Amino acid sequence: MAIPIITIKDLVVEYKVREGAIRVVDDVSLEVPKGRFTALIGESGCGKTTIVEAILNTLPPNGYIRKGEILFNGKNLLSLKEEEQRRFRWKKIATVFQAAQNSLNPIKVIGEQMVETILDHESVSKKEALKKSSNLLELVGLEPSRVVNSYPHEISGGMKQKVIIATSLLLDPEMLILDEPTTALDLITQFYLLETLGKLHKKLGITMMMVTHDVSNVARHADRVAIMYAGKIVEVGDIDEIFYNSHHPYTIGLLNSIPSIIGDLSKKKPIPGLPPSLLDPPSGCRFHPRCSYTEEVCKNIVPELKSIGNEHLTACLRWSDITTE
Amino acid sequence: MMTSITKRLLVSFVTIFLALSITFFLTRKMPGDIFYTMALDKMRTEGIPFDVAYERVMAIYGMASGEPLYKQYFAYLGNTIRGRLGTSIYYHISVNKIIAKAIPWTVFVCSISIFLGFIIGSALGTVIAWKRKTILDPLASAYASITDATPSYIIATILLVIFAVNLKWFPIKGAYSVDVTPGFNLPFIWNALYHATLPILAYTIPGIGGWILTMKASAISVLGEDYVSAAKARGLKERRIAISYVGRNAILAPFTSLAIVFGSMLGGATLIESVFAYPGMGFFFGKAIGLRDYPLMQGLFLLTIGGVILATLLADFLYAAIDPRVRKGG
Known part of the structure; x- marks a missing residue:
């Protein structure tokens, strides 16, 4: 074990x-x-x-x-x-919350929210922080140039969820906790989101713990x-x-x-x-x-x-x- | 966007027109008129019968009492559109002149009070909502409830009695002393501030209370939002969460009220300005209503209405500037 x-x-x-x-x-x-990828069901x-x-x-x-x-x-x-x-x-354990749709500040552009997360933990320049944010947005399959200057209400629910996953990786945490990350998303978006998570898990070797009531959600990746x-x-x-x-x-x-x-x-x-x-x-x-x-x-x-x-x-x-x- | 601006301007214009018409007819329907008051005065001083006194007064002011109301109304509308607000019956000078003299004082006192009240009140409200279990909460809430519930003229009277009459720290009346020359010079500004202190306090003391309550309620509801707990989970610094997550979102709702308060300020606070005999819009409002001075009354009404409408328009545009969600669609 x-x-x-x-x-x-x-x-x-x-x-x-x-x-x-x-x-x-x-x-x-x-x-x-x-x-490993643990599911709590x-x-x-x-x-x-x-x-x-x-x-x-x-x-x-x-x-x-x-x-x-x-x-x-x-x-x-x-x-x-x-x-x-x-x-x-966030530095050790990052979380993707239930109802993550609302976990972005509605009156700040996404790039700013990502950058300030880095700046409040690490002493790097704004430019470096922005670069890292863009890289992570790309990693989860988003177009950084489009998302960075958008307000949360300007992007779709699935995109928001991906933004939040990208945000959770900003400080290279050792562990990611996902609390019902796919609630309120349609089935196709759910599927792609779980694929993205599975890929991240394999690629970064990050420990994941996913909390869900939906067994079929985790069967593929946990x-x-x-x-x-x-x-x-x-x-x-x-x-x-x-x-x-x-x-x-x-x-x-x-x-x-x-x-x-x-x-x-x-x-x-x-x-x-x-x-x-x-x-x-x-x-x-x-x-x-x-x-x-x-x-x-x-x-x-x-x-x-x-x-x-x-x-x-x-x-x-x-x-x-x-x-x- | 263009059409929405035109639409709003049109609506504002119609509102002003309706308000003007309503005030015109309402003021005429008020019991008593200025000539009646003056005739009573003349009757007493000259010892003549009331009817005779009334006729003399009418003759002095050249008022043809037989003019039908609708004619007066159209004449009034025509003059107003041309920017002529008529001549004050009591002061014998044009209403435009009276307003031009009164407005700076009201704007001076009110803008300082509103800013002070809003800044102190909303800052306190946010702090109270943020740190729920401090002694500040019950203290500030009690303060807010008491000052918010006390009529402002009572606060004004209390201030006047304590600080002007008994302690003699501040002047009893007026906007500046006779020994300074009005203009942009330091002695005059100091003197004006000195005279304005008590009126400003009379506005600000209850103002702070109101903003504390509004902002506290708003901030508490924002604190329950997911993005605030998410910001905490992200390990953001407390200061950043308090200011740019809670504060900035919580201020959106009170901000609209702030704009409207600013607009209605042009009407002045009749009772406060009357207590301090402060020559602002509210002071003349009180006088005009008391004396049934229709032209002056209507002129002041027009300005108040215009102020509120302008402020509401401005609030809409400013709101879009601070809340990105409003920017699109309109």
């Missing part, structure tokens, strides 16, 4: 709400291997974005880390001071997958292991529910029921009320994420009885 670039240990993140504290991320441990509201926010320390004001550690190359991120944190951001359900990681493994040799009923259900354009939709089996409320999660295994393999023991014992060989970890008490058919 490759050296982990990020190691999350026993992370607990809570949100303070009127009813008390919601535990959105509950005792999560995860290693993101260096140089889960339904909306399972806490995957919160993990990203915890890594970047961009949790909303009512969110806080209750316990746990997040190590980046062995260094604890949670103990960084404010200025260290600012310098760390090589490692972590599945999340109701605040917990339920299965982690290399992509082939997860897709063809899963030992967790939720993963199998999730994969079975992907519709394909040419397949027969009636043969698809959605997972019955709804994800649980995190205010009052089910006892034992959180998936037990929706699982067809549930036994009495599943209601009482919280399954731990444990290795079953082949760098494959799963959190199911009955994992040995469960296989992808």
Whole structure:
């Protein structure tokens, strides 16, 4: 197994709400291997974005880390001071956000926003910064001369997303976190964007972590997958292991529910029921009320994420009885 | 672009015409007239019956009372188009002259106050929105609520009583002392500023409060925008985010109100200028309304309306200059 670039240990993140504290991320441990393309997959509201926010320390004001550690190359991120944190951001880990469409300042030309990102971190001349920005725009398949002097509203959504990916590479980060990078884009644009990301990953060898609810999005480019359900990681493994040799009923259900354009939709089996409320999660295994393999023991014992060989970890008490058919 | 400018100018022209007509008829419908007031005066001083006094007054001013309203209206429109605003009934000089004398004082006091209020208020508003948990927030909000809710003439009166009457730090009335020569010389400018201090304060004190509230609300909504959190994630320097991400975007909305405030300033603040007997537009407005001096009143109305319309037009064009999204399409 490759050296982990990020190691999350026993992370607990809570949100303070009127009813008390919601535990959105509950005792999560995860290693993101260096140089690889990891996908973190889960339904909306399972806490995957919160993990990203915890890594970047961009949790909303009512969110806080209750316990746990997040190590980046062995260094604890949670103990960084404010200025260290600012310098760390983008230089080490860059992010492409959910709804990235709106993550550009509407009243500044794109070139200026890229240049100031470089200037706030490195002491280079404006000219060099502009040169680098242009090169990266070209790398993601945009025409720099057209984009640099444009305002965000003057280019299309797909182009904006590419601008943001180019922006994320400005400081040669060691890692790129993509949070639902293709939301709100049409399928064709999605496809090309993912191609671009895949190419960048191969070409630059940059570690990527993509958060998504769409399994089909990552199948082509990711090589490692972590599945999340109701605040917990339920299965982690290399992509082939997860897709063809899963030992967790939720993963199998999730994969079975992907519709394909040419397949027969009636043969698809959605997972019955709804994800649980995190205010009052089910006892034992959180998936037990929706699982067809549930036994009495599943209601009482919280399954731990444990290795079953082949760098494959799963959190199911009955994992040995469960296989992808 | 050309057509949109023509369209806007046309709309402005129609607005001015409508406003002129409405003010003309409205002022005539006001109860009482200047001759009535003067006749009452004459009746008392000369001890003659009211009817006789009224007739004499009319005769003195050469007013043919039988002139039908529509004739007066067309005569008024014709004169206005030629730039003649008529003669003040009370002051016996042309309205143009009165306005020409009053405008500089109002512009002087108001532009200083508006700039001061806007700059201080919006800067404070941004800071408060940016640093949510400082003591500044409740303090500034309380200040803004109190000053914004207090009528400006009360603030003016309080300032007058404390600083002019009791402490005698500032003059009680007027725009400059008799011992300086008006013109572009330092003693005169100092003297004018000295006289303008209290009126400026009376404008600025509530002005700051209003801009704090407006800017705070605007900045808070901008702070929730994705591009602000994205700027933080990019590790941009805090100063840059506060100024060119939050500040510049948040100022777009208040900016329009600023232009309109500037426009309506030509009408002067009647009550403030009256309290300080400051010879600006508002002072004469108060006088004209009190005395039913129609020509003066209409002249001042016309200027206020023109000012607001001009400012709105200007705001549209300036807005396009600071917000690139407005530049195209129009």
